[in-house]
Amino acid sequence: MKFALKIAIGCAIAIVMVVAFHFWAQRQARTFFCPLAPPMPAAVDSPMPEILRRLTLILQAKAPQVLAGLQPGMSANEIEKLEWQYNVRLPNAIIAIYEWHDGARHSAIYLGDNFIPLHRFVPLEEALKREAVEAKRPAARFRLTMDRNFFGYRDRWFCLLDDGAGNGCFFDLTRKPSEGAIFCTFTEDNELTFFPSARNLMAGIATCYAQGAYHVKARRSRLEVDENLEQAAKIWKEFGASIRQ
Secondary structure, X not given: OHHHHHHHHHHHHHHHXXXXXXXXXXXXXXXXXXXXXXXXXOOOOOOHHHHHHHHHXXXXXXXXXXXXXXXXXXXXHXXXXXXXXXXXXXXXXXXHXXXXXXXXXXXXXXXXXXXXXXXXXXXXXXXXXXHHHHHOOHHXXXXXXXXXXXXXXXXXXXEEEEOOOOOEEEEXXXXXXXXXXXXXXXXXXXXXXXXXXXXHHHHHHHHHHHOOOEEEEEEOOEEEEEEOHHHHHHHHOOOOEEEEO
């Protein structure tokens, strides 16, 4: 009887250790592939609705085609239903963005669906569905496997702006704002840019359009959202902090 009890206790300890390793490995993978944020600028004081009103006025004046390519905003009830459906709780600042506009239309052919250069503003349900599909992959089930430990670190990344190649601007549902919950990835340069709040991200976009770093440009037979890379880089330093891996 004592021997059986020792075996049971030993098995229980082993299971606890394996589970602990599983979660430790996931945490290590998250911070290895997407490190915690470096010291960041202060969060923008203006409330999100005010920032979005400013952005609307700037787009009306500087890039009306971009504004025309956005879908109408969602109601609080519509967003709440999606949160319930996908079992997620979005921060108020992200909710405010989707109450402003629910992403870009696929029909905005003349701009290639771009909200900022090379990036599409992803509609809310599409973003939630994409995150849910990632979380339900066979490797994403609770299995104590190396693939889950080291390649599941993106499963709770909610995509706000998407370049179609795995890069974009994300909200990490597992992080606090101070850890860099809002960030943009640029794989080609191995660069990550972190923002202390979603307000900084949207205020930075507004400033880029206001100062002409982002602008609509005729290219061949269509219009595109173009970028002055040097000017934009200077602007983004005011709102976020970048690191190279």
